[in-house]
Amino acid sequence: MAIINKKDMFWISFSAIASILFVVFIDNTYQWINKKIIASIILGLIYGYFKLKSVNKRAKKFFDQKKNYALVIAHPDDEVMFFSPTILSLCQHVNLFIVCVTKGNYYGLGKIRKAELYESCYYLGIPKNRVLFLKDRKFFDHPTLKWDTVLLSEKLQLLLQTFQINSVLTFGPNGVSGHINHIDLHTAVCSLNSYQILYLKDVNIFRKYTSCLDIVYTYFSQPSSNLLFINENMSKTFWSLRKHKSQFVWFRLLYIIFSRYVLVNDWIVYKEIQS
Numbered sequence: 001m002a003i004i005n006k007k008d009m010f011w012i013s014f015s016a017i018a019s020i021l022f023v024v025f026i027d028n029t030y031q032w033i034n035k036k037i038i039a040s041i042i043l044g045l046i047y048g049y050f051k052l053k054s055v056n057k058r059a060k061k062f063f064d065q066k067k068n069y070a071l072v073i074a075h076p077d078d079e080v081m082f083f084s085p086t087i088l089s090l091c092q093h094v095n096l097f098i099v100c101v102t103k104g105n106y107y108g109l110g111k112i113r114k115a116e117l118y119e120s121c122y123y124l125g126i127p128k129n130r131v132l133f134l135k136d137r138k139f140f141d142h143p144t145l146k147w148d149t150v151l152l153s154e155k156l157q158l159l160l161q162t163f164q165i166n167s168v169l170t171f172g173p174n175g176v177s178g179h180i181n182h183i184d185l186h187t188a189v190c191s192l193n194s195y196q197i198l199y200l201k202d203v204n205i206f207r208k209y210t211s212c213l214d215i216v217y218t219y220f221s222q223p224s225s226n227l228l229f230i231n232e233n234m235s236k237t238f239w240s241l242r243k244h245k246s247q248f249v250w251f252r253l254l255y256i257i258f259s260r261y262v263l264v265n266d267w268i269v270y271k272e273i274q275s
């Protein structure tokens with residue numbers, strides 16, 4: 001249960017008074033609008049807003065402010081396509097690093113995409129010095145090429161040690177989209193030792209593209225042990241995606257409209273730190 005502070009109380013009172021005045025106002029001027037429907041929508045939005053805040057607050061409590069966290073991704077743009085609800089909530093709360101395995105060089109645009117990742121992360125709230133690349137040519141951006149996950153795990157471990165990372169977040173077993181690089185990354189991260197490991201829950205294709213409807217389903221269907229982040233700032237997600245100019249084609253716009261991953265992230269704690 002979230003603790004409602006004075007600021008929240010102010011906004012609840014303000015919203016309630018505004019709702020009453022609004023309903024009275026439309027009763028006198030727009031008789032054709034069903035005032036009960038309007039009142040229900042307003043109250044629903046107020047309830048949803050505070051529920052959203054409480055969900056993110058609850059998830060944040062799990063993350064220790066004294067520790068360093070790394071979100072490990074495969075390609076520049078994964079951070080905003082799949083993880084922006086988490087990044088936006090956590091980047092001010094903990095020391096969050098982004099570790100990107102490749103520069104996304106499949107079409108020879110690695111240099112451009114690397115710069116785009118820095119820009120996107122900065123816009124999301126992560127400075128350049130916390131955006132790291134693995135820099136190993138063996139792990140090439142490719143839709144069908146399998147990575148050596150044992151070697152990848154070793155390389156990641158070295159990088160994580162250098163930056164004193166305590167906990168790692170990454171893709172789930174199906175890598176959201178089924179991309180082989182995402183799946184191999186999940187395997188490599190899950191075999192790391194001495195780290196707390198969390199992975200993003202995969203959902204079926206129907207849920208994946210049901211946008212905000214899936215927030216409701218996710219909220220009521222998730223086990224209480226799962227951690228849930230709901231996007232607090234969709235405009236930041238949109239403009240961060242725009243920073244990936246080399247990738248911004250029309251279907252990316254459709255993706256951001258329909259994908260639930262830009263709105264909600266639910267995490268599974270796969271491994272706790274062994275003492």
Ligand SMILES: [Zn+2]
Nearest residue numbers: 074075078179
């Ligand atoms: Zn990717």
